[in-house]
Amino acid sequence: MDDTTPTPSPVRTRRRRWPIVLGVIAALFLVIGFVTRTPSPVGHWTSAEGRDEFHDTYQTAMADLPVPDATLDVRTDYGIVRAYRFEGEADRAEPLVLLPGRASASPVWADNLPHLLRVGDVYTLDLLGEPGMSVQDRPIVDDDDQAAWLHQTLDGLPESEFHLVGLSIGGWTAANLATRQPEAIASLTLVEPVFVFDDMPLGTIVRSLPASLPWLPKSWRDGFNSYTAGGAPVEDVPVARMIEAGMAHYSLRLPQPSRISEEALSGLDMPVLAVIAGESVMLDSAAAVEVAERALPEGTVRLYPDASHAVNGEHPDELADDIAGFLDAQE
Numbered sequence: 001m002d003d004t005t006p007t008p009s010p011v012r013t014r015r016r017r018w019p020i021v022l023g024v025i026a027a028l029f030l031v032i033g034f035v036t037r038t039p040s041p042v043g044h045w046t047s048a049e050g051r052d053e054f055h056d057t058y059q060t061a062m063a064d065l066p067v068p069d070a071t072l073d074v075r076t077d078y079g080i081v082r083a084y085r086f087e088g089e090a091d092r093a094e095p096l097v098l099l100p101g102r103a104s105a106s107p108v109w110a111d112n113l114p115h116l117l118r119v120g121d122v123y124t125l126d127l128l129g130e131p132g133m134s135v136q137d138r139p140i141v142d143d144d145d146q147a148a149w150l151h152q153t154l155d156g157l158p159e160s161e162f163h164l165v166g167l168s169i170g171g172w173t174a175a176n177l178a179t180r181q182p183e184a185i186a187s188l189t190l191v192e193p194v195f196v197f198d199d200m201p202l203g204t205i206v207r208s209l210p211a212s213l214p215w216l217p218k219s220w221r222d223g224f225n226s227y228t229a230g231g232a233p234v235e236d237v238p239v240a241r242m243i244e245a246g247m248a249h250y251s252l253r254l255p256q257p258s259r260i261s262e263e264a265l266s267g268l269d270m271p272v273l274a275v276i277a278g279e280s281v282m283l284d285s286a287a288a289v290e291v292a293e294r295a296l297p298e299g300t301v302r303l304y305p306d307a308s309h310a311v312n313g314e315h316p317d318e319l320a321d322d323i324a325g326f327l328d329a330q331e
Contacts, residue, residue: 041139041253042079042129042136042137042138042139042140042253043129043130043136043250043251043252043253043254044136044250044251044253045249045250045251046249046250046251047249050245050248050249050250051249053245053249054131054242054245054246054249054250057238057241057242057245058105058107058132058133058242058245060238060241060242061107061110061238061239061241061242062106062107063238064107064110064238064239065084065106065107065109065110065113066086066113066114066117068084068085068086069085069086069087070084070085071083071084071085072084072085072156072157073133074152074153074156074157075156076128076148076149076152076153076156077138077148077149077152078128078129078136078137078138078139078140078145078148078149078152079128079129079134079135079136079137079138079149080134080135080137081125081126081128081134081149081153081156082106082125082126082132082133082134083123083124083125083126083153083157084106084123084124085121085122085123086113086117086121086122086123086124087117087121088116088117088118088119088120088121088122089117089118089120090118090119090120091120092119092120092121092327093159093161094120094159094161094162094163094186094187095120095121095122095123095159095162095163096116096119096120096121096122096123096162096163096164096165096323097122097123097124097125097154097157097162097163097164097165098112098116098122098123098124098125098165098166098167098170099125099127099150099164099165099166099167099170099171099173099174100124100125100126100127100167100168100170101167101168101169101170102127102130102168102169103130103131103243103246103247103250103252104167104239104243105126105127105130105131105132105133105242105246106124106125106126106132106133107238107239107242108167108239108312109124109312110239111312111313111316112312112316112319112320115316115317115319115320115321116165116320116323118320118324119320119323119324119327120163120327123157123162125153127169127170127173128140128149128150128153129252129253129254130246130250130252130254131242131243131245131246131247131249131250131252132246136253139253140253140254140255141255142255143176143180143255143257143258144180145255146173146176146177146255146257147176147177147180147181148181150173150174150177151177151180151181151183151184154184155184160184161184161185161186162184162185162186163186163187163188163189163327164177164178164185164187164188164189165189165191165323166188166189166190166191166193167191167192167193167312168191168192168193168194168282168309169194169257170193171190171191171192171193171194171196172193172194172195172196172257172260174188174189174190174193175188175190175193175196175260175265176257176260178268178270179260179264179265179267179268182268182269182270185270186270186330187270187271187272187273187326187327187330188268188270188271188272188273189272189273189275189323189326190272190273190274190275191275191311191312191319192275192276192277192280192282192283192309192311192312193274194257194282194283195257195258195259195260196259196260196265197274197276197283197287197288197289197291197292197295198283198284198287198288198291199259199283200282200283201281201282201283201284203281204281204282262291262294262295265291265295265296266295266296266297268296271298271299271300271326271329271330272296272298272299272300273299273300273301273302273322273323273326274288274289274292274296274299274300274301274302275302275304275311275319275322276288276289276292276301276302276303276304277304277307277308277309277311278303278304278305278306278307279305279306279307279308280307280308280309280311281308281309282309285303289301289303300326300329302322304318
């Protein structure tokens with residue numbers, strides 16, 4: 001196992017501060033979903049004004065991404081899933097499909113796309129039932145439903161196989177599909193996945209409770225945000241404003257994900273890359289690495305010792321290099 005990764009310089013750290021903040025806020029929203037979850041009916045905007053505010057901030061955040069070559073709205077039994085397609089530089093048969101963390105939608109990948117487009121064509125999806133451009137119109141009540149909508153989304157895209165890359169709850173979403181309906185999955189990359197290699201630490205859940213109450217002071221939420229990213233400061237950036245608008249105006253109605261068992265993980269027959277952050281507070285990194293190595297004897301496990309749960313924003317180039325090397329090794 002390669003357990004080293006370069007330490008970013010102070011200049012690079014400042015340049016990448018906004019995606020780190022994004023990961024912090026997405027982690028907060030993930031924990032809020034854990035402690036306030038309701039399985040049905042469907043996720044929805046609480047007002048037309050709130051929806052419009054979110055849409056404005058979403059479009060502003062999308063401006064930090066390359067211009068998509070295509071925008072697709074894929075019909076599933078559970079709603080319409082928004083997908084953006086980006087033409088990559090490499091001639092790889094299967095495109096990457098990027099699944100974001102909670103409430104972060106496609107703009108979470110702004111810092112990653114320039115690097116990942118060198119790997120091949122890329123789709124980004126807005127998760128169904130989350131703030132974003134996807135529209136849920138039927139309850140998602142269990143893990144089978146979560147797998148079903150994603151399977152139907154992939155089936156609605158032009159290609160027949162895909163390299164899934166999931167971040168945080170997106171990692172769980174990808175792994176959940178792989179253990180149930182793996183037919184279209186050429187490979188699986190799980191970046192800081194929650195409820196896959198470890199449970200969410202109790203301390204994180206407890207610390208999230210004050211931050212999950214909107215009427216308490218903003219400083220309480222800022223304190224939790226900083227905690228999830230190892231003390232990184234919180235700044236007002238376009239993607240952060242988008243996530244906050246989603247938190248304020250979207251009513252999430254999704255079931256609590258079930259922890260994916262080691263037995264299910266060991267039964268995966270596609271190549272798997274697991275990326276774990278050494279400073280994560282969303283899982284115990286040592287325990288997660290141990291489980292990943294034990295459950296995935298043919299898998300590839302990478303530990304980024306100095307990274308937080310916002311690893312994709314802290315190490316976008318290293319992450320792309322690891323994904324490229326992982327995919328090249330399968331050819």
